[in-house]
Structure formats: C-alpha cells, structure tokens
Amino acid sequence: MGTGLYTNISKAIKVIRNANKIIVVSHVNPDGDTIGCLLALGHTFILMGKQVVLLCQDSVPPRFQFLPGSELILTDTHETADVSVAVDCGSVTQLGSLRASFFRSKSTVQIDHHDFGDSFGKIQLVEEEATAVGEIVYELIKVLKVEITPAIATCLLTSIIVDSGSFRFTNIRSKTFDICSRLVRKGVDMQRLIEESYWKKSRSVAKLSGYAMMNASFSASGVVAWSTVYQNDFKRFGAHISDVDAVADDLRSIEGVKIAVVFRETEKKKFRVSLRSKYGINIANVAKNFGGGGHHNSAGCAIRNSEKDKANLLKDLEALVS
Numbered sequence: 001m002g003t004g005l006y007t008n009i010s011k012a013i014k015v016i017r018n019a020n021k022i023i024v025v026s027h028v029n030p031d032g033d034t035i036g037c038l039l040a041l042g043h044t045f046i047l048m049g050k051q052v053v054l055l056c057q058d059s060v061p062p063r064f065q066f067l068p069g070s071e072l073i074l075t076d077t078h079e080t081a082d083v084s085v086a087v088d089c090g091s092v093t094q095l096g097s098l099r100a101s102f103f104r105s106k107s108t109v110q111i112d113h114h115d116f117g118d119s120f121g122k123i124q125l126v127e128e129e130a131t132a133v134g135e136i137v138y139e140l141i142k143v144l145k146v147e148i149t150p151a152i153a154t155c156l157l158t159s160i161i162v163d164s165g166s167f168r169f170t171n172i173r174s175k176t177f178d179i180c181s182r183l184v185r186k187g188v189d190m191q192r193l194i195e196e197s198y199w200k201k202s203r204s205v206a207k208l209s210g211y212a213m214m215n216a217s218f219s220a221s222g223v224v225a226w227s228t229v230y231q232n233d234f235k236r237f238g239a240h241i242s243d244v245d246a247v248a249d250d251l252r253s254i255e256g257v258k259i260a261v262v263f264r265e266t267e268k269k270k271f272r273v274s275l276r277s278k279y280g281i282n283i284a285n286v287a288k289n290f291g292g293g294g295h296h297n298s299a300g301c302a303i304r305n306s307e308k309d310k311a312n313l314l315k316d317l318e319a320l321v322s
Helices: 003-018 032-047 092-103 133-144 150-163 174-184 190-199 203-214 231-237 247-252 284-289 307-321
Strands: 021-025 051-055 083-087 107-112 123-126 224-229 259-265 270-277 298-304
Touching (some): 003 133, 032 150, 083 092, 133 150, 224 247, 247 259, 270 284, 298 307
Parallel strands (some): 021 083, 224 259
16 A cells, blocks of 8 residues: 555544544445445444445445345435545546535545546545455554454455456455455355355346347457347346346457447436456546546446447447457
8 A cells, every 4th residue: 555545544534533424425336346335434434433324326236235234325315424435436427416415525535446537535545456445445444443343344345356356357466365364254254245245146137137148249350249238128127227237247258359348228318338358458548538437447437328429439449459
C-alpha cells in the first residue's frame, strides 16, 4: 500500500471517528465486491456505535442476499449524515439515483480500485493494484482497530472471491491470499460462501444465461463476441437484470474471442453494457468514452437503446484488436 493511501486512510479515520451518522453507498447494478464492502463497513460502523444507513439503488441481487445484514440495505434515503462513503464506484455516475444522498454529507470518502476511475470523494482511498475493494476496506478496518467478526470476514471474502473470479482472474496478487487466509481464520464457512456467492444459480438464471449464450453474435474475425438481453427476456425467464453478470465471462472464455460484450436493456430503455477482455487489451478507455469505466480487462458503461449506439461501441472495440 502506497504512502498516499496511508495518508488518506488517516484522514478517513478521523472523519469516521468524529461522525455520529454515516451513509455507505454501493454502485448501480451491484456485484459482490460493492455489496460485500457495503455490508462489511456497515457492520464495522455499527460496532463503533455509529448510526448507519446502507444504500444500494438497485437493491441486493438474490445471490448475495445470504450475506449477513443484507436485509438492512435500502434503495434510497432522505436522511443526512456526517460522512458518506462510496465503495467500488469508479465515477460519480455509478452512484446513480443516490448521488444526492451521497453529497448531502459534509465529508465524503471514495474507496475504489479502478484503473481509469474519476475522483469525486473529498477523501480518496484508491489502490489500483488491489484485487478487490474488499482488500482496501480490510486495511481500513484494521486501522480503525475494530475486531473483524465472522460476519465482516464473510462480507470481505465475498468481495474478493467475486472480483477475482473465485481466484481465477489475472488481477490476483500474493497479498490477496494473505488477506483471505486471515479472514478464513475468523470462522467463515468458506464452502457455503463460495457456493452461494459464486457457483449457485437458480433455474431462471441458468435458462437466461443459456439463452444469452445461444443467441451470441461474433465479429467477422471472431475476436469480438456479444449478446443482447431485452426486458422481455428477463420477464420470459423470471430473471433479474443482474442475473446475466456471468455471461460476459462465459463469452470471453470461447476460443478465439478476445473481447466479450453483454448488452442489458433496462426498464428505462437503455443498455447497461458489460465488457471483458483477454491478453491485457484495454477496454476501460472505450468504456470511459461512453460514460463508464473500469479495469483494463473488465469494464462497463451505459448507452442508449439504439442499434446505432451498439454498432458504434462494437466498432471501437473491434478497433482494439484489428
């Protein structure tokens, strides 16, 4: 961890300790990293005697509802806090409808690890080398000198397991395993955690994922693969918009594919776009050009529901591998 991060952690510690009420916010279309960190901090601040408001615009995906404290997460609030903390948000747009709630606080803290993120919190806890934001949150909790309970450890491990692809992705570092080892020793049921957060699928999710894979399209060279899932598809299979999170990784795993894309139609008739790449191909810059962001090999953005906008995005992605 760099000197700058240590300095900023000291600043974050000061405002957190002086706060009576704290708001913690996750990003839109939440994954296990943001939900795990949201809950880990929630448990930590409650142990410190703080009033805590946990927010997630899109509610908790079913696969993460097993996490301790998930029932405490709200989709909005009119309350004002002394401090707001955003976890795993690479840009202010990722706050979605919770942007106003976040900025009502006098002090704002942004905890993130995106390579191409934008700064929006007054205090920045950013470590691009971190496998998951859960690693940074772990360090913050250590400095706060709060005992890591089994509940906190479970949430932090979920963050790391999901963002490392159950320890399959290339973003893993030796420190990742050191932290996980310490967390497992806190009494976490590791087998249940991995089954629930990573491998478990409902029938509706399995059918929707299969449908998305079956209807995948490929560029002429076969290096870019994409699939589109519409609102009618979600209704047809009784699935949620987050239920196709793994499809981009599945597309990426196809032989010859270097960039994978999933377009998800939202209720507002826009597309949420998930991007994945191999071989260090930098898709984050493309995502950023469309108002999103992320990492070199994992990014996302939102575009209008139009074939023209889809074609423009695909054209820019194909240019990366042509």
